[in-house]
Amino acid sequence: MDNVCEEAVFSNLFRTHSKTVYNYIYYKFGNQEKAYDAVQEAFVKLWENCAKVSPDKAKSYVYTVANNLYLNVIKAEKVRLKYAGRQKNTSYESPEFLMEEKEYKEKLDRALDSLPENQRTTFLLNRIDGKKYAEIAEMEGVSVKAIEKRMHLALKALRAQIDGI
Amino acid sequence: MQENYLAKWLNNELSEEELKEFKSSEEYASYQRILAASDQLEAPEFDLDMAWKDFHERSTTDDTKVIRMRPFQKMLRIAAAVSVLFVISYFYFNSLNETISTQYAQRETVILPDASEVILNAGSEISYSKKKWDQQRNIVLEGEAFFKVAKGKKFTVATAAGTVTVLGTQFNVEHRDGFFEVSCYEGLVSVSYNEVETQLPAGSSIVIFNGTIVEDEVAKNQSPSWVNDESSFKSIPFKFVLNELERQYDIEVSTQGIDTVQLFTGTFSNTNLNLALESISAPYQIKVKLKGNQVLFYAEETP
Structure with a gap:
């Protein structure tokens, strides 16, 4: 081998x-x-x-x-992510819409930041890096089901935070 | 709705009914929007080529740097080895050698296990086995010593020049570079030199130097003069006399314009240096200078 x-x-x-x-x-x-x-x-x-x-x-x-x-060694800092502004005729959008869009992204940022570390990591690996649940499970050393749970809870928490429920 | 349906939804694993039900729920739009916004997210820049280059630097320096040692364990090993060595050498030396030596200007009396007595003159050394003493009375000598041997088994004094064997007697043995002298004061001594054995009765002595053998007389039932703090010589080359002087007083002797091969007969004190210097210099009409522990004998004419 x-x-x-x-x-x-x-x-x-x-x-x-x-x-x-x-x-x-x-x-x-x-x-x-x-x-x-x-x-x-x-x-x-x-x-x-x-x-x-x-x-x-x-x-x-x-x-x-x-x-x-870094297990237990460093305290989590603020996660700063960039938005890749998909270049789709943004110039035709109304200023109100752009403003609202900007506010929404800020809310999402804050919501992501307030997620527990393992939920945030799972969510972002899936959304940004396109990792399958099985791959994330392998990285984290847990079952696929545990990753699904984290994903589910992450989405619920994000919505609750953003919609202010 | 099944467990973790949001995760299932992202993975397109919901059944049609479930999907229909989820789409009709009021939160569906919220989730859609979260996904839409989060799909625009990007992680911070990562320069792969730079990371690869950095990795090469780190891995090559680490190759030479990282050597894990366990210093404590290493110390333990050394300590164990040292202590084993100590134990072995302790038994080794204990079973083989008892060594007694004298420095210059020092004299030592040694009582052997069978109550035999050895008086060591200055700058001499004897060694013997304490354990095997009962089986064989063997002594290795370098320098000069006077032996008063208790009656018993064969008693052997070995020197590099020859060996001396007795049963019980008093005798003196001296061996120093090329000079070998045995004097018997009581009983009978057998001297073997170059495989030739010479019987030495009480009151006789044998001097061997430069290969020539000279037999002489000594006073019976006495001890060699050095035991009584005097060094006596009879037709002995002057340089041996000076060597003995150095040993008795721990001084350095040098000569200037003097023939050191000429023979000397006489005695000097082992306790009074000035007297000793005078007894050596006066008969030859040579001068002597003493400075610190340096002594210079010189001919009268030379400054």
């Missing part, structure tokens, strides 16, 4: 997963610097132990290392 020590295999793993590892840690703690360090640390560990980790385990290995790095 081939292992991760091969340069090509490792490089491929890095290119496919480093961005997600970065986002994953960022969604949890809202700190870009820590997220970047976590990527480095996780892949350095993987490289050091490349002979012991098979390629199919490599993915969950890096998430586990990245996650353990």
Whole structure:
């Protein structure tokens, strides 16, 4: 069986997963610097132990290392996300609509921020990174059902916060 | 509506009826809007190439840097090795060697396990096995010592030049670089030198240096003069006399314009240096200078 020590295999793993590892840690703690360090640390560990980790385990290995790095160590900061303004004739929108849209995004930001860390991470991995529930379950080391629960609760909480219920 | 239906809805896993029911609910529009807005979200920038480059730097420096050691465990191992060594050497030296040595200007009396007595002259060393003493009375000597041997089994004094064997007697053995002397004061001593054995009755002595053997007489039933704080010489090269002087007083002796091979007969005190210097210099009409622990013997003509 081939292992991760091969340069090509490792490089491929890095290119496919480093961005997600970065986002994953960022969604949890809202700190870009820590997220970047976590990527480095996780892949350095993987490289050091490349002979012991098979390629199919490599993915969950890096998430586990990245996650353990800050376990209980740092306090979550504010998660700041950008909105990719889909360029659809925004100039034709009325000023009232634009204003309302801006307000809504701010509400969503606040709502996301007030979510529990595990719900926010699950929600954003799914919405931004397009990760399937099964993949998120593997990253977090929980069952798919637990991820579905988090997703469900995240949506409910977001709505409650935004609609002011 | 099934459990976690919002999650199922996102995954298109709701049945048609469920979907219909959900769409007709008043919160449906809210959820739709949340999804629409959140789908415009972007994570912060991540520069993959830079991260890859950084990774290479870190992983190469870490390769040389990260060596996990357990210093405590290492210490334990060393400590264990050292203590084993200690125990072994303790038993080894205990079973093999008892060593007694004297520095310059020092004399020591040693009582052996069978009550035999050894008086060590200055700058000498003896060693023997305490444990095996009952089976064999063996002593290794370097330098000079006077032996009063209790009656019993064979008593052997081994030097690099030759060995001396007795049953019970009093005798003196001296061996220092090229000079080997045995004097018997009581009983009978057997000296073997170059595989030639010489019987030495009481009142005789044998001096061997530079390969020549000279037999001589000593006073019976006495001790060598050094035991009584005097060093005596009879036709001994001058340099051996000076060496003995150095040993007795722990001083450094040098000469200037003096033939150190000429033979010396005489005695010097081992307790009074000035007297000793005079007894050596006067008969030869040479001068002597003492400064600190340096002594210079020089011929009269030279300054």
